[in-house]
Amino acid sequence: MKYYIIAGEASGDLHGSNLMKALYKKDPNADIRFWGGDLMQAVGGTLVSHYKERAFMGFFEVIKNLNKVLVFIKFCKQDIVKFNPDVIVFIDNSGFNLRIAKWAKKASFKTNYYISPQVWASRASRVKKIKRDIDNMFVILPFEKDFYKQFDYKVHFVGHPLIDAIADRIQVDELSFRNEHNLGKKPIIAVLPGSRKQEINKMLSVMLSLVNEFSEYYFVIAGAPSQENIFYQRIIKNNKVGFVQNKTYDLLSISTAALVASGTATLETVLFKVPQVVCYKGSFISYQIAKRIITLKYISLVNLIMDKEVVTELIQNDFTTAKLREALLNILTEDTRKKMFLDYFDLEKKLGGKGASEKTAQLIIEGLSS
Numbered sequence: 001m002k003y004y005i006i007a008g009e010a011s012g013d014l015h016g017s018n019l020m021k022a023l024y025k026k027d028p029n030a031d032i033r034f035w036g037g038d039l040m041q042a043v044g045g046t047l048v049s050h051y052k053e054r055a056f057m058g059f060f061e062v063i064k065n066l067n068k069v070l071v072f073i074k075f076c077k078q079d080i081v082k083f084n085p086d087v088i089v090f091i092d093n094s095g096f097n098l099r100i101a102k103w104a105k106k107a108s109f110k111t112n113y114y115i116s117p118q119v120w121a122s123r124a125s126r127v128k129k130i131k132r133d134i135d136n137m138f139v140i141l142p143f144e145k146d147f148y149k150q151f152d153y154k155v156h157f158v159g160h161p162l163i164d165a166i167a168d169r170i171q172v173d174e175l176s177f178r179n180e181h182n183l184g185k186k187p188i189i190a191v192l193p194g195s196r197k198q199e200i201n202k203m204l205s206v207m208l209s210l211v212n213e214f215s216e217y218y219f220v221i222a223g224a225p226s227q228e229n230i231f232y233q234r235i236i237k238n239n240k241v242g243f244v245q246n247k248t249y250d251l252l253s254i255s256t257a258a259l260v261a262s263g264t265a266t267l268e269t270v271l272f273k274v275p276q277v278v279c280y281k282g283s284f285i286s287y288q289i290a291k292r293i294i295t296l297k298y299i300s301l302v303n304l305i306m307d308k309e310v311v312t313e314l315i316q317n318d319f320t321t322a323k324l325r326e327a328l329l330n331i332l333t334e335d336t337r338k339k340m341f342l343d344y345f346d347l348e349k350k351l352g353g354k355g356a357s358e359k360t361a362q363l364i365i366e367g368l369s370s
Contacts, residue, residue, distance in 0.1 A: 001027055001029075001030055001031070001086045001087070001365070001368055002030075002031045002032075002033075002083065002084065002085040002086045002087075003023060003030055003031070003032045003033070003034075003085055003086065003087055003089060003364075004032075004033050004034070004080055004083055004085035004087070004088045004089070005019070005020070005032060005033075005034040005035070005036065005040070005045075005088075005089045005091065006034070006035045006036075006076070006088070006089070006090050006091065006093065006096070006097055006100065007034070007035060007036040007037070007040065007051065007091040007092070007093060008035070008051050008091070008092065008093025008096055008097070009051050009092075009093065009195060009196075009226075010037065010051070010195045010224060010225060010226055011092070011263070011264040012036065012037075012051065012091045012092050012093055012115070013036045013037030013038065013039045013040055013051060014039055014161075014165060015091055015092075015114070015115060015161045015165075015357070016034065016036045016037075016039070016040045016091050017036070017039035017040045017042065017043050018161055018164060018165060018356075018357040019089070019091075019114060019161075019357050019360055019361060020032055020034070020040060020043040020044065020045060021043055021357065022357040022358045022360070022361035022362075023361045023364070023365075024043070024044065025358075025361070026361050026362060026365055027365060031045075032044065032045030032046070033045060033046045033048060033079075033083050033085070034046070034047060034048065035047075035048050035049045035051070035076070036050070036051060037050055037051050037052070037225070037226075038050075038225060048076075048079055049072070049075075049076075051226070052226045053072075069095075069096070072096070073096070073099055073100065076096075076100055077100065077103055080100075080104065080107075080109065081107070085109065086110065086368055087109075087110040087111075087112055087364060087367070087368055088100075088101075088104050088109050088110065088111050088112065089112045089113075089114055089364065090111070090112070090113045090114070090134075091113075091114050091115050092114075092115040092116075092117070094117030094118070094119075094126075097113070097117075098117065098126070098129060098130070098133070101113070101130075101133040101134060102129065102132075102133050104133070105132065105133040105134075105135075110135055110367070110368065111133060111134050111135050111136075112134070112135060112136045112137075112138070112364055112367065113130070113134045113136070113137045113138065114138045114360055115138070115139075115140055115161075116137060116138075116139045116140075116141075116144055116148075116155070117130070119147075120143070120144065120147045124151075127148065127151045127153060128151075130153070131151065131153045135367065136156065136363065136364070136367050137153070137155040137156065138155070138156045138158050138359075138360045138363060139155050139156065139157050139158070140157075140158060140159065140160045140161060140351075140352075140356060141160070141301070141304075141305060142157065142305060142350045142351065142352065143304070143305065144157065145157045156359075156360075156363055157352065158352070158355075158356045158359040158360050158363070159351060159352030159353055159354070159355060159356040159359065160267070160351040160352060160356055161356040161357050162264070162267055162268055162271060162351075163271065163348075163351055163352075163353065163354050163356065164354050164355065164356055164357055166249065166268070166271050166272070167354060169249055171253070172249075172250040172253055172254070174253075174254045177247075177250055177254060178254070181220075181242060181243075181244050181247075182242070183218060183220060183242045184218055184242075186216065186217055186218040187216075187217050187218070187256040188217065188218050188219075188220050188242075188251070188254060188255045188256055189214065189217045189218070189219050189220070189255065189256060189257050189258065189259065189328070190220055190222060190248075190251050190252055190255040190257070190258040190259070190260075190269075190274065191204070191207050191208070191219055191220065191221045191222065191241070191258070191259050192222045192248065192258060192259065192260045192261055192265045192269070193207060193221070193259075193261050193279075194224070194261035194263065194265075195224035195225075195226050195227070196224075196226070197227065197231065199261055199280075199281075200224075200227065200231075200232075200235070201235070202281040203261055203279055203280075203281050203319070204221070204232070204235045204236075205235055206279075206281075206319060206320070206321060206324060207219075207259045207279070207324070208235075208236065208239045208241060209321040209324075210321065210324060210325055210328060211239050211240065211241060213325065214328070217256065217257075218241075218242055219239075219241045219242065220241065220242035220243065220244060220251055220255075221236070221241060221242065221243045221244070222244060222247070222248040222251050222252075223243055223244060223245035223246065224246070225245070225246040229243070229245060248265070248268065249268070249272070252268065252269060252272040252274055253272055255272075255274050256274070256275075256332070257274060257275050257276065257277075257328065257331050257332055258274045258275070258276040258277075259276070259277050259279060259324070259328065260276045260277070260278055260279065261278075261279055261280065262278050262279065262280040262299050262300050262313070262315075263301075264301070266278050266300045266301050266302050266311070267301050267302065267351075270302055270344045270347055270348070271348060273341060273344055275331035275332075275336070275337050275340045275341075276302075276311055276331065277311065277312050277314060277324065277327040277328055277331060278299070278300040278302070278303075278311050278312065278313045278314070279313075279314050279315075279319050279324070280299055280313070280314070280315045280316065280319065281315075281316055281319045298313060299313050299315055300313055302347065305347055305350055305351075306343060306346065306347055306350075310340065310343040310344075310347070311340070312327040312330070312331075314327060
């Protein structure tokens with residue numbers, strides 16, 4: 001069978017790579033063409049476009065780059081027609097993928113979506129378009145099935161793929177890892193400022209403003225695979241901090257606490273049982289637009305899944321050195337840490353256990369014969 005997969009950022013590349021492994025396992029003759037990244041490319045198939053070329057974040061940033069986005073959309077449609085796949089698999093990245101899905105459904109391609117757009121966060125009216133354009137939806141968050149049920153749309157809850165990604169990784173030897181990256185012997189505070197330039201520019205300098213006040217800890221930045229080392233060095237300047245590139249899981253596995261940009265990384269931090277503070281700051285215009293259309297009580301997936309405040313969220317104007325200092329001090333206390341660990345264990349149970357990629361691959365293949 002021929003599969004066309006479209007993923008749009010680092011997390012999509014991760015989940016796409018694991019889905020591809022499962023597809024190849026179940027369909028050894030699979031012919032896969034994809035938009036993704038290095039992880040998907042390492043599995044096999046043919047890379048069409050790297051997500052680094054399309055890393056636009058926020059409403060204002062997308063508008064500024066609208067001409068580029070439109071060129072990518074046009075090329076994607078042409079490439080799909082040329083490849084003529086048996087199924088198109090969209091992974092997250094709703095701004096781009098839903099536009100392609102509308103066209104693809106009209107063009108009579110079979111459409112599957114893995115990792116739902118966050119329609120439960122804003123613009124729930126998009127569910128009508130999803131019902132129209134998507135043949136099968138595979139969701140990874142426990143509350144999403146009930147959300148879609150309100151709209152009489154049956155979806156498949158497959159569990160969260162991060163559980164597999166973390167369970168299957170090679171365990172790191174802490175001493176060797178510290179020596180390799182010159183991390184010394186101090187307990188580590190992991191700094192995860194996101195994967196896109198806009199969010200790193202907005203948040204990293206504030207995160208690093210605490211370095212001198214917490215001198216008994218060593219702050220270590222998790223560099224995203226999509227960014228060059230020199231980009232981080234311009235922000236780090238003279239701060240005495242560690243830096244590891246594309247080794248986030250290894251870093252989290254030996255960390256005492258973490259400062260984390262809102263997104264998938266908050267769940268990754270949970271699964272490594274690292275107490276965290278969740279941070280978010282976007283451009284003024286993007287934030288003002290988002291504030292008016294997002295109806296959620298929380299911004300982090302951790303709090304959304306648990307439906308209570310498990311982790312402190314510092315958003316936009318609340319993301320200051322003073323408030324970050326207070327929140328970090330709190331998660332370094334024994335009582336807070338114990339409570340957070342208990343909530344983390346409950347959250348992991350809600351995520352549905354192992355096998356998300358395998359289940360999704362099986363459902364995709366079964367759907368091709370129906």
